[in-house]
Amino acid sequence: MSISPSNHRRSADTADDRAPRPQPGTESVSGKWPDRTEPDRVLPEPVPGEPLSDEQLLESYRHGNRAGFAQLVERYQRELFHFLVRFLGDRAAAEDVFQETFLQVHQSAAQFDPERRFRPWLFTIAANKARDLMRSQARRPANPLQAAISPGDEESGQFIDLMESMAAAPGENLEKEELQRMVHDTVMGMPDHLREILLLSYFHQFPYKQISDILGIPLGTVKSRLHAAVAHFADRWRALQENKSPAR
């Protein structure tokens, strides 16, 4: 997937920014720089000597300050790229989705609700874009674990006891490189929706409420899905360890 003007226009037309709903009268023409005539919104005044908040940067961008947008891209390049690489398992795809995400931020800047936080909004867009990409490619990671370990875990309701699953110290006696490869295989072998929520919670430390907003699911589902993700990870890890060392 490459970034091209036609792609951009198409993505703008599909209203990919699903979570934040535009407020009546705030819709902008996609693809244009933010309108300088947008009414002012209530944000805390910048404190001299302190960096502007994400929301203040976006607000300044909405008033035509392109440097504000560049600062946001710079500020989130590592965290968002890391999320996308871990979620998609592919650097090139992560870069494409990163660019599409910020293109969507640009196109939807006028619709951003200043009462909300920028960071979860950004991750909402990124997660939507990443899921769209995976769907469009009907993508599953080519992973032998998928076939090697018990299938049907989506519906089985099987209880996993983490104490028993981790009876052997996880990862002991493994070389660093091998350990990394096994963790990578385990994570990439997880269903996308479980991997996504585990990454958002563990690495990006979003509160459950914000994950609920990002994924557009109820709070109770966040918890049950996250627990399922940990159980899934534990089960896959145990199975991988057993496959590696049958005597254990």
Added chain:
Amino acid sequence: MFRLSDDDSRAVDILLDTRKAAKASGHGAPLPHAGVLANPDRFPQRLAHVEQLLGLLEELPTSEPPKALVARTLQAVETNTMASLADSVAGISVVPDLRPPAP
């Protein structure tokens, strides 16, 4: 879908909450009270196991963004902007219609 026992679920919640609190405060955070547990005696051990399990995620390799990622992203936005402006202009006829009015 796989499920966890209530005690395992509680251990996961506690550890993730503690990580979030530690990040927010910039240093370590105390473990919150675990609440009502089915098997309180084993909970510290359970907590340690879950911590060890989640700690494996730290081994998940990632890679740094390309050096030109920011520049390429800004360029992509700029390109899109110009394309959209060109589309807008193309939709406006700048050639005056000099045909005589229809009889």
